[in-house]
Amino acid sequence: MKNIILTNDEKHQIVEKYFDMIYRLAFAQVKSREYADEVVQEVFLRFLKNKKSFESDEHIKAWLIRVTINCGHNIFSNSWYKKTVPLVENEIDSVAQMEEKSDIYYAVKELPPKYSAVIHLFYYEDMSIEDISKYLKINPSTVKSQLSRGRNILREKLKGGIDFV
Amino acid sequence: MFRKKYKELIDQTEPNRELLNKIFEKAKTENKQSTKSKLYKFTARYGAVLAAVFILSVSAVIYTQLNYSDQTLIVKNKSNDEEIILKNEFDTEDVDITAGQEENVKYGETNDLTKEETVQNQSSEHYSYAEKNRTASVEPDLSEIKENKAIISNLESSSEDENQLIYSMLKDYFGEIDLETGNQFIFDIAGKFQSEDGQYYLGRWLWNVGDHNSLLCEFVIKSNLFEMYECFIENDYIIWTNSNNLLKN
Numbered sequence: 001m002k003n004i005i006l007t008n009d010e011k012h013q014i015v016e017k018y019f020d021m022i023y024r025l026a027f028a029q030v031k032s033r034e035y036a037d038e039v040v041q042e043v044f045l046r047f048l049k050n051k052k053s054f055e056s057d058e059h060i061k062a063w064l065i066r067v068t069i070n071c072g073h074n075i076f077s078n079s080w081y082k083k084t085v086p087l088v089e090n091e092i093d094s095v096a097q098m099e100e101k102s103d104i105y106y107a108v109k110e111l112p113p114k115y116s117a118v119i120h121l122f123y124y125e126d127m128s129i130e131d132i133s134k135y136l137k138i139n140p141s142t143v144k145s146q147l148s149r150g151r152n153i154l155r156e157k158l159k160g161g162i163d164f165v
Numbered sequence: 166m167f168r169k170k171y172k173e174l175i176d177q178t179e180p181n182r183e184l185l186n187k188i189f190e191k192a193k194t195e196n197k198q199s200t201k202s203k204l205y206k207f208t209a210r211y212g213a214v215l216a217a218v219f220i221l222s223v224s225a226v227i228y229t230q231l232n233y234s235d236q237t238l239i240v241k242n243k244s245n246d247e248e249i250i251l252k253n254e255f256d257t258e259d260v261d262i263t264a265g266q267e268e269n270v271k272y273g274e275t276n277d278l279t280k281e282e283t284v285q286n287q288s289s290e291h292y293s294y295a296e297k298n299r300t301a302s303v304e305p306d307l308s309e310i311k312e313n314k315a316i317i318s319n320l321e322s323s324s325e326d327e328n329q330l331i332y333s334m335l336k337d338y339f340g341e342i343d344l345e346t347g348n349q350f351i352f353d354i355a356g357k358f359q360s361e362d363g364q365y366y367l368g369r370w371l372w373n374v375g376d377h378n379s380l381l382c383e384f385v386i387k388s389n390l391f392e393m394y395e396c397f398i399e400n401d402y403i404i405w406t407n408s409n410n411l412l413k414n
Contacts, residue, residue, distance in 0.1 A: 012189065023180035037181055041188055048192040104170045123168045124175050126380045129399070144399075154167070 003053035014060055015044050021125065022068050028120035029072035029113050039071045062135040069117050069136070076113060107157035115150030122147055166395055166411070169381045172372075173345060313360060315403045320356040323366060328354045331366060334390050338412060348372035348379075357388070358403070364388040367396070367403060384411065 006014070019040070026039040046067060054060045111119065121127045121135070129147070133140040335352045342349055351371040358365055365385045371378040385405050386393040393412045396405035 015188065016185065019182075019185055020180045023184075024175050024178060027178050028175060033178070033181065037184055040180075040184060041191070044188045045192055045195070048188070049195065104167070104174055108171065108174065119171075120175070123171045 003055055005053045008048075011048055015047065018061065018064055019044075022064055024124065025065065025068050025117065025120055026072060028108075028124070029069065029116045030075055031109050031116075035075050039068060039075060042071045043067045062137075065121070065135050066137065072113060072117070103158050107154045110157060111150060111153060115146055115153065118143055118146045119150045119154075166382050168395075172379065172381070176346070311407050313405050313407065315358050315360050315365070317398065317401050317403055319358045320367060320403075321358065323354055323357045327357070327366070331368070331386060331390070335370075335386075343372065346372070348374055351378055362387075386412075 022043055023036060023040050026043070027033065027036040030036055030039060043064060047064065052063075054063065108116070108119075117136075118132060121132050122129075127135070129140050129143050132138075132143045136143070331354055332352050336350070339350060349372070351373050352368055353371065354366050354368040356367055358367065365387055367383070367385055369383050370381045372381055382395045383398055383403075384393055385396045385403065391412060392407075392410050394405040394407060394410065396403050398404070
């Protein structure tokens with residue numbers, strides 16, 4: 001397969017193309033605008049500085065998704081995050097005050113990050129289990145189990161109020 | 166319907182577009198800095214290599230000299246051999262080689278997740294939460310929910326009249342526009358199939374979001390048009406539960 005080395009202009013176009021998708025994925029994972037900004041900035045700076053060649057548009061998309069998830073995990077392991085958790089929670093709540101606070105909001109907010117990514121890709125980006133497995137480079141059965149565990153957590157939080165199937 | 170509610174929730178989060186310019190500017194600045202520092206990097210790299218070679222050479226000389234003096238010492242202290250051996254044995258006993266193993270065993274008892282999950286959990290603040298809920302996820306309370314399955318290859322095409330009847334019923338029931346978001350609803354029937362309790366139609370419910378359609382859910386609707394459930398397509402199966410009839414009101 002032919003590898004493409006991207007020019008700066010092409011890279012800028014790609015950043016603009018995937019910006020919304022990556023921002024929402026980061027937000028779904030870290031559940032805070034402040035940290036989502038941090039993650040998105042890190043992901044795209046890495047992409048712009050990267051000298052790596054890509055095989056296709058799908059390859060770029062997969063790379064961006066994986067780096068976003070890894071950067072999201074790094075935020076949680078960062079000692080600064082651990083020290084500022086109460087502040088961040090207040091910030092999320094203040095964002096929520098602008099919006100209608102629904103049961104779904106609280107359920108999703110409390111969903112562990114490892115399940116958030118899979119739930120987001122499945123329910124928001126409409127990706128199939130096979131697609132998620134391909135993008136995240138993990139086994140389809142792992143995707144299935146993470147999806148199922150995520151759903152069960154949400155189902156428990158929502159007390160059966162919403163049908164997932 | 167979780168997918169619809171989740172999309173609404175995430176759509177409320179408008180991406181911070183100002184961040185785009187910030188990223189481009191930052192990348193440009195860092196790029197300039199990296200060009201300027203190339204010379205320094207070059208000097209530093211070769212300087213480091215030279216320093217490393219020098220240190221290795223000096224270390225090799227010192228090591229050779231030390232070995233030579235040790236051998237001399239051994240010859241000189243041949244009569245004290247027994248004492249040296251005893252000291253060596255004592256030193257070995259001082260090392261607690263079981264400490265690490267005990268820790269591993271302890272860790273294994275409390276956490277039987279896979280390696281990948283363990284790494285993710287360690288890096289997560291929600292470790293204890295995920296663990297707590299994992300027990301719940303193993304034994305979900307599904308006693309009241311009946312799961313139905315149908316093989317997707319048994320799907321037959323439905324006639325245009327049947328489809329139109331379903332579209333008009335769904336539009337009457339749910340409206341043509343989502344009042345919460347202003348997006349137009351689109352219903353799409355893929356075909357029909359026979360299940361244990363009757364004939365069902367399989368369809369998709371979408372939003373028309375300007376330039377594209379966004380999936381809200383896949384659903385099955387019974388031929389009597391009184392029951393409609395969200396469904397999930399996994400491998401070759403259409404899976405749904407009868408827990409939440411979308412046409413119950």
